[in-house]
Amino acid sequence: MLSRIAESLFWIGRYVERADGTARILDVHLERLNHLPMEEQRSVAQELLAVMGARAQNEDFGLPELLNALAYDKQSATSIAGSLGAARENARRARETVSSGLWESLNTTYYGLNQHRKDVVGTYRFCNWVLERTAMVSGLADTTVSHDESWQFLVLGRSLERADMTARMLSTRDVLSAGMSWVNMLRCAGAYESFLRTRRAAFGDQHAAEFLLLDRLFPRSIVYALRDADECLAKLDPSAQRVGFINDARRIVGQARTFLEFHRTDDLMAELPEHMERVQKAVSQASDAISRKYFNQADELAWVGEVS
Amino acid sequence: MSDLFQDYSEAAGRTGAYDEMFAPGQLARKSYGQVAGALRELSLTDVSARADSMARTFLDRGVTFDFAGEERPFPLDIVPRVIPADEWNVLERGVAQRVRALEAFLNDVYDKMTVVSDGVIPRQLVTTSAHFHRQVHGFEPAGGVRVHVSGIDVVRDAAGTFRVLEDNVRVPSGVSYVLENRRAMAKGLPEAFGQQLIRPVEEYPRRLLSALRKTAPSGVDDPTVVVLTPGVFNSAYFEHTLLAGLMGVELVEGRDLICRGNRVYMRTTAGEQRVDVIYKRIDDEFLDPLQFRADSMLGCPGLVNAARAGGVTIANAVGNGVADDKLVYSYVPDLIRYYLSEEPVIANVDTYRLEEKEAREHVLDRLDELVVKPVDGSGGKGLVIGPDASKDELEALRKRIIADPRGWIAQPVLQLSTVPTLSGDKFGPRHVDLRPFAVNDGEDVWVLPGGLTRVALKEGSLIVNSSQGGGSKDTWVLADSPQVPVEVIPRPTITVRERVSVWPVESNWRDSQKEQQQQQQVSAAQEVTANA
Numbered sequence: 001m002l003s004r005i006a007e008s009l010f011w012i013g014r015y016v017e018r019a020d021g022t023a024r025i026l027d028v029h030l031e032r033l034n035h036l037p038m039e040e041q042r043s044v045a046q047e048l049l050a051v052m053g054a055r056a057q058n059e060d061f062g063l064p065e066l067l068n069a070l071a072y073d074k075q076s077a078t079s080i081a082g083s084l085g086a087a088r089e090n091a092r093r094a095r096e097t098v099s100s101g102l103w104e105s106l107n108t109t110y111y112g113l114n115q116h117r118k119d120v121v122g123t124y125r126f127c128n129w130v131l132e133r134t135a136m137v138s139g140l141a142d143t144t145v146s147h148d149e150s151w152q153f154l155v156l157g158r159s160l161e162r163a164d165m166t167a168r169m170l171s172t173r174d175v176l177s178a179g180m181s182w183v184n185m186l187r188c189a190g191a192y193e194s195f196l197r198t199r200r201a202a203f204g205d206q207h208a209a210e211f212l213l214l215d216r217l218f219p220r221s222i223v224y225a226l227r228d229a230d231e232c233l234a235k236l237d238p239s240a241q242r243v244g245f246i247n248d249a250r251r252i253v254g255q256a257r258t259f260l261e262f263h264r265t266d267d268l269m270a271e272l273p274e275h276m277e278r279v280q281k282a283v284s285q286a287s288d289a290i291s292r293k294y295f296n297q298a299d300e301l302a303w304v305g306e307v308s
Numbered sequence: 309m310s311d312l313f314q315d316y317s318e319a320a321g322r323t324g325a326y327d328e329m330f331a332p333g334q335l336a337r338k339s340y341g342q343v344a345g346a347l348r349e350l351s352l353t354d355v356s357a358r359a360d361s362m363a364r365t366f367l368d369r370g371v372t373f374d375f376a377g378e379e380r381p382f383p384l385d386i387v388p389r390v391i392p393a394d395e396w397n398v399l400e401r402g403v404a405q406r407v408r409a410l411e412a413f414l415n416d417v418y419d420k421m422t423v424v425s426d427g428v429i430p431r432q433l434v435t436t437s438a439h440f441h442r443q444v445h446g447f448e449p450a451g452g453v454r455v456h457v458s459g460i461d462v463v464r465d466a467a468g469t470f471r472v473l474e475d476n477v478r479v480p481s482g483v484s485y486v487l488e489n490r491r492a493m494a495k496g497l498p499e500a501f502g503q504q505l506i507r508p509v510e511e512y513p514r515r516l517l518s519a520l521r522k523t524a525p526s527g528v529d530d531p532t533v534v535v536l537t538p539g540v541f542n543s544a545y546f547e548h549t550l551l552a553g554l555m556g557v558e559l560v561e562g563r564d565l566i567c568r569g570n571r572v573y574m575r576t577t578a579g580e581q582r583v584d585v586i587y588k589r590i591d592d593e594f595l596d597p598l599q600f601r602a603d604s605m606l607g608c609p610g611l612v613n614a615a616r617a618g619g620v621t622i623a624n625a626v627g628n629g630v631a632d633d634k635l636v637y638s639y640v641p642d643l644i645r646y647y648l649s650e651e652p653v654i655a656n657v658d659t660y661r662l663e664e665k666e667a668r669e670h671v672l673d674r675l676d677e678l679v680v681k682p683v684d685g686s687g688g689k690g691l692v693i694g695p696d697a698s699k700d701e702l703e704a705l706r707k708r709i710i711a712d713p714r715g716w717i718a719q720p721v722l723q724l725s726t727v728p729t730l731s732g733d734k735f736g737p738r739h740v741d742l743r744p745f746a747v748n749d750g751e752d753v754w755v756l757p758g759g760l761t762r763v764a765l766k767e768g769s770l771i772v773n774s775s776q777g778g779g780s781k782d783t784w785v786l787a788d789s790p791q792v793p794v795e796v797i798p799r800p801t802i803t804v805r806e807r808v809s810v811w812p813v814e815s816n817w818r819d820s821q822k823e824q825q826q827q828q829q830v831s832a833a834q835e836v837t838a839n840a
Contacts, residue, residue, distance in 0.1 A: 026373060034498040035506070124495045183510065196556030249373065271810050278811050 013157025015087035020163030182208035248289035383779030402653030439629020451523025484547035505787035507757035513554035520747035524761035567610030570617035
């Protein structure tokens with residue numbers, strides 16, 4: 001298939017998942033934020049923005065600005081509206097390859113972005129609506145697109161972004177360290193009930209973090225998402241090597257996953273910031289490697305030339 | 309105040325009750341300052357849009373109760389009920405005190421009955437109670453606790469004093485609405501939350517689970533807890549699923565359980581698994597067909613024997629109903645003095661015991677001024693409010709009282725306190741009660757800050773039960789700390805941990821080059837904007 005199309009599909013997967021994750025994080029943390037006094041609200045809003053990968057432009061950054069930055073700002077790829085707009089733009093470029101179901105659901109979502117009140121109460125509804133829409137997009141992608149190469153790119157993007165988003169959910173622990181941080185982390189990931197069912201009595205930060213980071217069966221855990229990504233990469237490039245990998249992306253994803261999966265620790269919480277940082281880094285490196293290999297070969301060639 | 313409150317003070321004056329939100333003259337009480345401020349900003353359209361959306365959320369989430377075979381959302385009103393910290397401290401102490409007294413009473417009643425031999429309460433009263441079960445006489449339940457969970461209904465009279473209306477120590481329900489109401493309100497009226505500290509309710513399931521585990525039979529290291537439900541047709545089925553889900557334990561029906569050798573097991577795909585603690589949400593009469601109703605399909609034969617042998621903890625214990633008999637209720641202040649040597653913190657509502665000849669005659673003369681209740685009823689069943697009843701109803705009641713004086717009590721009509729409640733296009737005063745929930749783990753009685761505030765949605769109605777047109781309100785207990793300027797509130801410190809590095813050092817030359825580029829970028833998220 002065309003590199004350009006593959007790239008579009010990869011980014012549809014990433015952006016839709018990003019909108020989904022951001023909506024989840026916003027929904028849960030907005031509830032917390034609202035209970036804080038104004039001054040504290042401001043600093044927490046800024047920290048939350050930093051976790052999502054952007055920096056506040058000025059000191060006055062508070063709740064309304066946070067809502068704009070994470071939900072409604074169409075210019076920013078960090079925001080829900082920006083991500084969904086970008087996903088739709090990518091689908092438009094690959095319109096002849098994606099199914100009409102997928103295209104239409106993305107397009108409808110895009111036109112629905114403006115139909116919400118941008119205050120706190122409206123944002124709750126907006127987040128719920130986004131979750132419904134993204135679930136619909138994934139469902140339609142799942143059932144109306146052949147699970148061929150193009151599908152693998154879509155899932156690859158989604159899995160990588162999911163690992164990244166879960167890492168951010170875990171990082172929000174530092175933002176609101178007062179009270180029930182682990183409950184919030186789990187509710188962000190929609191993992192609360194699943195988590196409770198796996199534990200008989202052992203609740204707490206450590207177990208919740210372990211669940212979101214290392215659980216082998218929960219689809220939004222980092223290890224699970226990285227495994228998904230690994231499988232997609234293997235299917236995209238089935239050339240069996242006797243030794244090693246020539247595919248950088250596979251090496252990066254595989255190393256990160258196996259490191260986490262086989263890592264043994266007594267104090268996960270102390271290491272958590274490093275894990276999060278490395279996971280996010282691995283995701284972005286893998287994304288770069290994928291784009292060098294599949295989407296942008298010219299760049300790759302020039303680069304190799306420089307070495308030799 | 310916006311015009312939503314236009315006719316409020318007039319309507320509140322008509323009821324003659326204590327209003328929780330407004331002092332006379334329609335001045336918002338201090339505890340309601342923030343709520344009043346938030347409501348002032350809203351127009352009717354805002355309020356009804358939010359109320360609609362809250363109702364829809366409840367229906368979507370399945371927060372329903374079963375009414376005559378139909379699932380209905382439990383109506384949640386948008387105005388919360390706020391309890392200031394000092395009032396709550398008294399309530400909390402009073403509720404815990406009552407639970408401790410009832411616990412001691414039950415232990416005594418099913419053992420030596422010293423309370424009877426010391427002349428505090430007549431023997432006949434205990435033995436004639438419909439819920440005094442001889443089947444569980446003479447043993448201490450495993451774990452030593454009988455009243456694990458209780459709901460003590462309190463009301464505020466016209467003078468503003470809290471009084472206990474009744475005790476529920478069998479299967480008190482409603483706590484799921486407390487949890488759900490808070491979630492819905494956080495999204496429905498977010499403006500009212502900032503600036504004041506409202507005590508959280510979300511720890512209830514963990515408190516409950518830890519109390520249940522703590523009272524497991526001795527010798528069990530890692531107890532298995534289950535919630536026993538009658539099934540999907542029970543009116544509180546939603547609550548059973550929610551609690552089981554939030555505690556992360558199995559929700560079982562009677563047919564999932566087997567008793568063998570005085571131990572209880574559940575049937576699982578991995579074979580039979582031992583059950584140590586059963587949080588029982590079915591009535592005693594249906595629990596064990598060997599001991600109680602033989603035709604019960606809901607229970608499991610052998611449970612009572614297993615409990616007697618100490619093989620399983622049943623929470624709440626079988627036979628608790630004797631303590632929430634309404635005639636026993638009239639003795640609870642004496643029980644508190646007898647067992648705890650303390651004065652009751654919260655008073656009872658004055659109660660006439662119709663067995664006593666003088667009281668009965670007095671009551672029969674004034675039936676049209678009093679409330680008459682059956683002693684073993686719950687959910688407002690069988691209750692007759694004198695001033696609202698017709699002549700025929702009163703005549704029928706008179707005959708029933710004379711036929712069975714043990715079966716009834718009479719109380720004066722209390723004007724329950726009111727809280728503004730949305731009704732049509734404005735707020736009107738509606739009567740409320742309060743059910744705080746207490747969890748007893750054997751060492752300590754913990755009272756959930758808040759509880760279920762039920763509200764009679766019909767104007768002037770005093771019956772708050774959901775089965776009779778009642779709704780609920782979120783109940784906020786304000787935190788103790790005085791309102792200090794926000795700057796002074798200490799920000800929870802983020803624990804600074806020493807950075808430990810456990811990941812392998814990046815040796816790959818390509819990776820390290822990427823890393824340098826990375827550091828110049830704020831984040832991965834911004835980097836990818838390159839695509840779009």
